[in-house]
Amino acid sequence: MPKSSLLSTSELERSSVVANNTMNRERGLAGVNSYARELGFDPLSRLAARPHAPSWLDLCSGEGHALREAASTLPDDAALTGIDLVGPLVRLPAPPTLTEVVASVSTWAPTRTYDLITCVHGLHYVGDQLGLLARAASWLAPDGLLAAHFDPESIRWADGSAAGRATVSALRSAGFRYSARHHRLTLEGGREVTLPFHYLGADPAAGPNYTGQPAVGSHYADARFSTIAGA
Ligand SMILES: C[S@@+](CC[C@H](N)C(=O)[O-])C[C@H]1O[C@@H](n2cnc3c(N)ncnc32)[C@H](O)[C@@H]1O
Numbered sequence: 001m002p003k004s005s006l007l008s009t010s011e012l013e014r015s016s017v018v019a020n021n022t023m024n025r026e027r028g029l030a031g032v033n034s035y036a037r038e039l040g041f042d043p044l045s046r047l048a049a050r051p052h053a054p055s056w057l058d059l060c061s062g063e064g065h066a067l068r069e070a071a072s073t074l075p076d077d078a079a080l081t082g083i084d085l086v087g088p089l090v091r092l093p094a095p096p097t098l099t100e101v102v103a104s105v106s107t108w109a110p111t112r113t114y115d116l117i118t119c120v121h122g123l124h125y126v127g128d129q130l131g132l133l134a135r136a137a138s139w140l141a142p143d144g145l146l147a148a149h150f151d152p153e154s155i156r157w158a159d160g161s162a163a164g165r166a167t168v169s170a171l172r173s174a175g176f177r178y179s180a181r182h183h184r185l186t187l188e189g190g191r192e193v194t195l196p197f198h199y200l201g202a203d204p205a206a207g208p209n210y211t212g213q214p215a216v217g218s219h220y221a222d223a224r225f226s227t228i229a230g231a
Contacts, residue, residue: 157221158200
């Protein structure tokens with residue numbers, strides 16, 4: 001896609017690929033349609049094992065079912081936060097340990113760190129995915145865990161060619177692990193992360209990804225040569 005056709009973050013967030021009402025926003029904590037199944041671990045067990053007040057930040061939290069289920073079990077000093085562009089379609093009073101924020105993960109930032117940060121099939125709809133991953137790494141507690149679904153195919157250079165291999169290599173160098181089989185990125189331990197990519201814009205017409213749903217293409221210039229690339 002020509003660079004001039006790429007969408008800005010605000011344009012992307014108004015596009016039909018993000019406002020797709022057939023996406024699965026209703027995963028619970030455990031069971032068939034769940035965070036435990038998609039993440040390959042049970043978030044509640046991990047949080048319950050923490051020696052102090054457990055904290056969980058869920059990016060692109062959808063209806064927030066998993067957070068609500070966790071809130072009903074975790075102690076009163078737990079801190080659970082869900083961020084979603086749309087938020088729950090049916091607004092119910094939140095339990096005291098849960099904060100539901102309707103905002104874009106591209107602009108929102110927390111004022112604390114978290115033991116667990118998840119993004120379950122949310123990055124597919126975010127323009128600057130790598131910028132979000134780098135920021136989220138800094139929101140993680142020193143012994144915290146970040147887990148997110150990620151499709152390297154969605155990362156493109158300015159001319160539309162595949163940047164996935166370079167991206168996974170840079171993420172691994174920064175300390176992330178990537179499971180291609182499960183399309184899962186994980187990072188253990190909060191840190192400052194700088195990835196050598198300069199965000200150019202989003203392609204909302206990239207087509208379906210491995211989930212079968214239409215997803216966003218995220219275009220970058222190599223930050224080491226960004227003046228040459230015209231970024
Ligand atoms: C496929 S759903 C997954 C929801 C939830 N994680 C789940 O598994 O049930 C993707 C979610 O990402 C949200 N989303 C898309 N772009 C976003 C953005 N820029 N900021 C915050 N949320 C976003 C959508 O509103 C949607 O709820």
